[in-house]
Structures are given as C-alpha cells and as structure tokens.
Amino acid sequence: MNTILHGAISTQRVAGTARLSCAVGDGRTRLRRLYQDGAAKIRMPAVSGDPLEAVLINTAGGMTGGDRLGWGVEIEAAGSASITTQACEKVYRAASDRAEVRVRLSVGENGRVAWLPQETIVFDRAAFARTLDVDLAADAEALVLEATVFGRLAMGERAAQGTFHDRWRVSQGGSLIHAEDFRIGPDIAAALGRPAVADGAIAIATVLLVSPRAESLLGPALEIVGGEGSASFWSVKKSGKLLARLHAGDGYQLRQRLVPLVELLNGRAGLPKLWSL
Template sequence: MPAAQRVAGLGRLLCGKSGGRTRLRRLYQDGSAKIRLPAVQGDPLEAVLINTAGGLTGGDRLGWTIEVGADASACITTQACEKVYRAAADRAETSVGLRVAPGGRIAWLPQETIVFNRAAFARRLDVELARDAEALVLEATLFGRLAMGERAVDGSFHDRWRVHQDGTLIHAEDFRVGPDIAATLQRRAAAGGALAIATLLLVSPQAENLLEPARAIVGDPGIGGWGGASFLSVGRSGKLLARLCASDGYQLRERLVPLVELLNGRAGLPKLWSL
C-alpha cells in the first residue's frame, strides 16, 4: 500500500513598529499553514493562523514562527480549535517559536486543541524574550467533547514549554499523559477528573499587580472547575502562572475568557474568540 499523504505546513510572520503602529514586515506560508491579518485600527497587530488540512493525525507536521520587533505588539490566535484525530501510526507534531525584541509584546492566544481518542500528539513551544519584552502565552486542551459523546480514553499527549528572557531560562514545563489518558486525568495529582485544562503564562513587570484579580477569576466558587495562580519575580520582570481545570470546554471558557481579558489589558480578546 502506498504511504498516506501527510500534512506539512510552515508559517512565519515578522512585524515591527513603523509610523507609530505595528505593521507587517515579512510573511511566509507553506503547505497547509496559512496566516491572515484582520483589519485593526491600531496596536496590537492581529494575526490568525489557519491549518487548511482541518486537523492533525499521525505523521503530520505543523510549524509557526512569530517575530515581534522593538516596541511592536502582536496578538496571535487561530481560526478555530485545532483537532488532533486518531493516529494509525507515528504522531502529529506542532512546533511554535516566538521571539520578541526589546520593548515588544506578544499575546499567543490560540483557541483550544481538541484531542480525540487514540490520538498521538506532541507540541513544542519555545519563547525568546528580550530583557524588557512582555508575553502572554496560552494553551488550552480538551480531551474529548462531552456534548458529542466523545472522550479521549487512550492515546498520547506531550506539551513542552521553554521560555527564555535575556538569555536566561525563566519557565520550563513538560506535561505528558498516555497511553491511558482517561485514568491518568482522573488522578487528583493530575487533573482530578477534568477533561478541559488550560495554562496561561504572563511575563510582564505588571504581572504581580494582576495576581489577586487573576486568583479571583480562577477560584470563583460560582463558576465550574478549579485551578490556581501564582507569581514569581524573574530578573527585572515577573511571571504570573495560572492553571484552569474544568469538566468540559464550556465551563473552561467561563473562566478562561475573563482571565484572558484581564491579562491581555486593553487588547482584550481576539475578535475571533467572540464569534
């Protein structure tokens, strides 16, 4: 049997400050990776990432590189939730590289990744920040869709983050689950039975001031789910780390949306999140 055709996509975007606002300087897209720029009145520049393959499965490869110039600002999101389907062989892989120059800011705010049963997926996120650059980074994952009667029982999922500022590693984490996804997520030390999880990291001198408002959202007893938020000083800046767990994607978004609005300041939510 001939080998099945696999997805291969690569997208790169470089933006910089010019004429008092952030403007596109370079755009490259190859294969299934497409980038669109909605019209905005001012900063930040908004970019929408699209995987025209409609999802990922074993053997697929997708890569994104975003560079933000000095004093520029960009908000990056996706057209829709990324779906990771059952893998017959190998695993799907996504790599993301974010680089921000002095005085720049990036908000990496993709919509949720949906992991289907027997999927195999690895995601790598590498962030390089200049000494006084800022970043808001989000990844949210749904292990199935309860409303559709779907649940990720078996498979493998690996999420790897490395964040450097001024050449120093300031945040690193590896989240790996599988092959028995459902049983692992049931454990109290893992997700306590949650099927929807999200991690947000804010690197900014303002991060400490936002800790208590963030905790009020994360720990709101009137909203389903649970989680936590913490702050650590890193050099001349600081980082706020928040984690959310919920029974499904709807309950996750009930807290995720106001939390993103809080941490992203005046830029608020990407337009596509409200459609």
C-alpha cells in the first residue's frame, strides 16, 4: 500500500514480532506467555500430548524490501515444542532495502525444539536476510531446518538476480557449536549453476540435529539424502551434531526427500501436520 506524503510516495512496510514461552505443567508442555505485534501471529492447534505445536503466520502474505519480522520461542526445562509456518514464506522483488527475518530459540535443561518452517520462496530481484540464533542448555536437543527455493519453475519464474543471506549461530551449554553464513547474489542464477554450489539446482535445504541420537541416524539420513546432497556427524561435548544439506531441481523434488528426512530425525513427533495438507 502506498501513501502520498508532501508530494512523495511512501510505501508502507510490514513489521511484526511474535514470541511464545512454554513450560511443563500437568505432565505436558503448555503455553506460558504469548506476545504478538503487527503482521506476526502464532496459533497453536489442539494436540493431545507433547510436543506443543505452534504455527507462525505472516498476515501480510509475503515480504519485500524494508519488511521486518521477528520470531522468538522459549522452552523451559523438560519442555518440547514443534514450530512450523502456515505456508511457504514468499520474498518478492525489492524496490529498495531488503526484507529481514530474525529468529531466536532458547531451550532449557532436557528440553527440545523442532524448528520446521515450510520453504522460503525467493522471487527475482528479491533482497532478503535471515538470522537464526539458537541457545541450548547442555542437555537440550534441537532439530533445525531452513529450505529455500529460488523461483517457481512450474509458474515459469526463476530468481535470476537478487541477494540472499542466511546466518546461523547455535550454542549449547554456553559454547558455540555451529555457525554458518550463506550468501548468494547479485547474480543468483549464475552462482547456483556452478558445480561447487548447486550445479543448476534452484531448491536447497540445510537440516541440523543436535542430539545424543544424532550419530545413530547418520546412516539412514545418508540414504535419504542420496547423491544430491550430503550428511555428516560430529561429536559435540556430551551430545552430537548431524548436519545435512540437500539440493534439487525444484521445490517438489526437494520436499520428496525433506519429508522422510524430517520424519526420521524428529522421532515420534514426526512431520508437522501442516506439511501434509
């Protein structure tokens, strides 16, 4: 929406912040606090047991240059929560500035979080930056996923130009255990076409599991990832870290492997219900 101020056109920007805090009560994880502002909303479907499920919603229906969204999740000791999004987040062409999303996850002792948003779809000439900060107690677990599709081939769309930056910082017991910065642009198509980057694929995903179970899941994860990606394991203090990267020719092909991989790594919690709709 545009408004005219003193003869100039000023574009309204999307802004929103939402935070939830949950803790164990009466034998299951329950909501303690919920804060919502602007376009950022959180809904919690009714579930019979753990994990608590939360659905993030951007009521603006997408993002463009200058838009800002912030999400925060705090899980207290022994709590468990699964977080997803209502739909794929769309990042449209930016006339100026960039769209930004900031995510902060905090998990207490013996707690668990599954951060499983649906794919981010990046349109041509979009500008986007996302930061993900995860703070885990020494014995907490986390499953973290971010998947990105550069254009929609089925619609004849391709993200040829633009900028994209994804920054992750994961700490456990006060120590940094995982850090990465992925940047691509301004010539996105050319970069994705390089064999060392994605060899022409336009859909990519990073999946991180921090858990004592991680090492035992490496073999099955490698079978699911197949030749279009990789998976590896590292010991991290008293826990372990499994990292998988996938790429595919389009979003549909990517999801065909993401679904069984998430089901494997998320244990009994399985796949978020919205993923199967």
